[in-house]
Amino acid sequence: MKKLDLNKQEIETVESAIQHWQEEGYLDSEKAKELKDSIEEKSFEWGMLAKYAFWIALGSLILSVISLFADDALVTFVKGFYETPNIVFCVFFAALAAMFYFLGFRNKEKNPENNFSSETLMLAGAFSTAASVGFLGTILDRSTSHYTISFLLSIIIYAVLTVKLQSKLLWVFTLVALGIWFATETAYHSGWGFRFWGMNYPLRFTIFGLIITAFSIWGQPKIKVLEPYTSTSYVVGLLYTMLSLWCLSIFGNYSDFEAWTGVRQYEIFYWGLLGIALSLGLCLYGMKTKDFVSRDIGFVFFILNLYTRFVEYLWDNINRTIFFLILAISFWFVGRWAEKIWKKKDGKSKELS
Structure with a gap:
């Protein structure tokens, strides 16, 4: 029987499902073992290699065009196109x-x-x-x-x-x-x-991102020709929203650089609070509904917002040595937390196998 090639994460998911079905009585131990034996881990991610190779090829093509203008021997030739x-x-x-x-x-x-x-x-x-x-x-x-x-x-x-x-x-x-x-x-x-209807660019794009996200949830699935791209719109909409809100938490709704430099960060704290609340809400929603896109985007921007606030409020208020020490300790705890989750999943995978 031809075996099914899966990566490590996919194998963990399939084996967890087989284990669950076995515990619930849908599969006997012999059939469960047969199904597990039909799975094989990919020896090498050729698909990822192909993907990166094509991206590198395209990047190299762009760099070759840029290099064209840095080559003295070709400058004269290029100047002929100016007119x-x-x-x-x-x-x-x-x-x-x-x-x-x-x-x-x-x-x-x-x-x-x-x-x-x-x-x-x-x-x-x-x-x-x-x-x-x-x-x-x-x-x-x-x-x-x-x-x-x-x-x-x-x-x-x-x-x-x-x-x-x-x-x-x-x-x-x-x-x-x-x-x-x-x-x-x-x-x-x-x-x-820089202001339109009293809004600077970050605030405008926060609203713009929310509109794209809402359209991907309630509008796009109803349009047959655009329905296959709903998930893409959802991701882009969330990225528009969260990136813009993060910028808004730093600059506030200011369009004048001199005016912004005279503002203390605690005066625009509510934008940061909104960013933290929304990212945390996305993270919790993603974990509850198994929406990994919402979970991952929410988690990344939750951490980003927390560390941004950390830098904003402590950079000028504490000793640099203590600042970086706190930063190092906090990242160590994040790393340990991630390591425990990884070991827990890895342990379950070994038990199932």
Whole structure:
């Protein structure tokens, strides 16, 4: 019988389920042993290697382009393009994007198991699309500096391609483009200032993230073509919210740097308190409902908020030696706590095997 290759975490989950079914009488000991014997731990994470290799390949490609401009022998050649009309670059990057999308879609159809290579091609297409739309913006809005129309166009392009090519990566680009459009649109209507309706960028994006998250929970599942990307929207929405709220806990709703430097951190303590409460709430909700995304994001930002408050209130008030000593001890306790959880899970896994 062909054995099922699983990683260590997946084996722990499956063996826990088999053990539970055996204790409840759904499986006898012989069948339970047979099922456990049909599982085999992966000897090497080839999937992860493929994923990182494709990312490194794309990063190397970007670095090679950057290095082009640092090469003295090519500087003269590059200068020849300075007078090239923007429409040429716009069409070039549009054609390049179309080529990458075509190759990615064809690879996905012919070799659906080669997901990483397909997504890498989609990512290259997304960057090319952004470049093409950027040059289009300089052509259409040269005099007004109102680039929000071009960003809105990129959202439509990414959204349509997401549905046509069934790519979650492109949906991430759609949501990122939506965030950029939101930032530029609100900035445009506030005269390119930092405040819009009395809100600075962190406060605006906190609300923006909450809207994305709410849409992913109650709105997106009802739209058939967007339903497969609900979990992606949920993650991006939470990250928008928690990152913006963390920035808000540091800077408050201030848009003037000089005004902010004159404010004591305890005067904007309520933003930090809100960040801690929301992250802790996410963490508890995730543990209760086994929603690992909420749990992990909540836990990370709970720790981040606690240490941010620690630095804010103690950096200028205690001796540096004591400060770093407290920091070291606290991280040691966090490490010990994580180690105990890991050993507990590892012990259960050995018992089951």
